[in-house]
Amino acid sequence: MTLPGFHLALPVDDLDHARAFYGDVLGLDQGRSADAWIDWNFHGHQLVTHVVAGHRGTAGHNPVDGHDVPVPHFGLLLTIKNFHVLADRLRAAGTEFVIEPYLRFAGEPGEQWTMFLLDPAGNALEFKAFRDESQVFAR
Known part of the structure; x- marks a missing residue:
């Protein structure tokens, strides 16, 4: 792992469901854990799922390129190859x-x-991949 990176604490309502999704579906490696949280290796960054009783993510939407983008959201930049591998895995x-x-x-x-x-x-969650990585902050 190369530092610096980010750390994100994310509320979830069920740790078993989080374990199945982040571990089995997304394929993230699990780190330390306790009865109410799990650390995940989110492609070299630390993502921690914390149980918050009754939590349900609520998102508004913002129109972007003809789609209603959920807000708030978080995600990751991937290579184009890894983006398509993940998309196939999710499907x-x-x-x-x-x-x-x-x-x-x-x-x-x-x-x-x-x-x-x-x-x-x-x-x-959003996952994206740029054709040209130098364009990530292009105007």
């Missing part, structure tokens, strides 16, 4: 996408593959 697991994997801003600065989904607690 094979029967994941219901909020926004199906597609190419956004085609031919424009910031062209990217993107997909949105919810974890079992309703937290919104």
